[in-house]
Amino acid sequence: MTWRFALVIEPAASDDPRHDFAGTFTVIDASAPALTVGELSTQRGDGVFESIGVVDGHAQEVAAHLERLTHSAALCDLPVPHLEQWRQAVAVAAAACGPGEAVIKLILSRGIEHGPTPTAWVIAAPAADNTSARERGVRVVTLDRGYGIDTPSRAPWLLLGAKTLSYAVNMAAIREAKRRGADDAVFVSSDGFVLEGPTSSVILRRGDVFVTPTPGAGILHGTTQLSLFDELERRGFQTAYEDVPVAALREADAAWLVSSVRLAVPVVAVDGEPLPFDPPFTGSLNAYLLSPRD
Ligand SMILES: Cc1ncc(COP(=O)(O)O)c(C=O)c1O
Known part of the structure; x- marks a missing residue:
């Protein structure tokens, strides 16, 4: 760039x-x-x-x-x-x-x-051209972030909820995902809960409910996820913040990595297993994200 x-x-x-x-x-x-x-x-x-x-x-x-x-x-x-x-x-x-x-x-x-x-x-x-990721999706692997879901509250000096300039670990996770034949990673806690992508939030769909991991001290609260939840509620869907076990990601009806520049990217496979995805629906999310938002 x-x-x-x-x-x-x-x-x-x-x-x-x-x-x-x-x-x-x-x-x-x-x-x-x-x-x-x-x-x-x-x-x-x-x-x-x-x-x-x-x-x-x-x-x-x-x-x-x-x-x-x-x-x-x-x-x-x-x-x-x-x-x-x-x-x-x-x-x-x-x-x-x-x-x-x-x-x-x-x-x-x-x-x-x-x-x-x-x-x-x-x-x-x-910005880089993200059309292909938005339309074709990404394959992700789950990678252990090495701490339990309650670690951030016990060790705030790890700065896990801050968007610090120290992204070497996040970049290493993306390289590891590529080594494993995927496009991107989803960090999981050592006790088996979904956290976030190295540069994105995770949203998954269960029927008409859209769920994202609770943004405690351990993950960033994504501005794109917040904005998408407002839009999904306007469209009549339910949204929820939950502790999300890894199995829930594998069994989701759909999942996305969302962030400010790449926007909503559908997850098409988790650890080599395909996940359903709905290109027109994802297209409508990205049309919303590309409209002027304050
Ligand atoms: C670790 C991490 N989580 C989540 C996000 C998503 O945040 P936002 O939607 O505000 O871009 C990012 C964005 O870069 C990130 O780096």
Whole structure:
């Protein structure tokens, strides 16, 4: 992916009374080096981020993403982000996106070692073409995440509910899935419950009920899942947050990996066993996800 637009933000204190934050933004050359070698985001993955989907210049679900950025920052003891400042930075980046699908990333890093403030920046680029995954689906394998469903509440320092920059484990899981002949992974707890994909939430269908694993401290609360549940309820379906045993995924009437940029991708096989999928219904979910959403 070639980043087309980059903006460095001087992070404002959360109670900064200004209304206009344009003076705190510096547009930089997205292809030129920008971070100093002492950056803790690069040395330790010490920071948090968000990826926002953009459709024809409209950034989707910005408030929900900023809420999760704030939650992740709190879990990591980072300063509280100034929501209006970030909202304006997203608007500037969205205006640079042009037609079609794009992605805006927000990054809040702990900054330079012993430095006075965090480092923050926003980048934007055209999104990869996800048509094939949306239409043909993905084969997943379940991978043990190595902890029980109650571990996150006993060990909050594992930061399992924060969207931190440390995605090396998530990327390793996708490589492992590919080694096993699949396209993507679904993390499961060591006591056998479905958690999430390495870059997505899991939704499964049981008749007219749509279920997702309870977003406790162990998984991210997906903005796409939240938005889809609202839409499914508008269409008259029931939705539920549950502890989902792995067997329930294998026996589901359908399942999807959902996320802000890839959107709703049907799961067509779990651990080599086929799962039913319904292309027109998935198409209708993606048509909704591609419509302007706030
Ligand atoms: C680990 C993980 N879970 C869930 C999600 C889905 O979140 P969202 O729908 O807000 O993109 C993501 C998105 O990247 C993710 O990385």
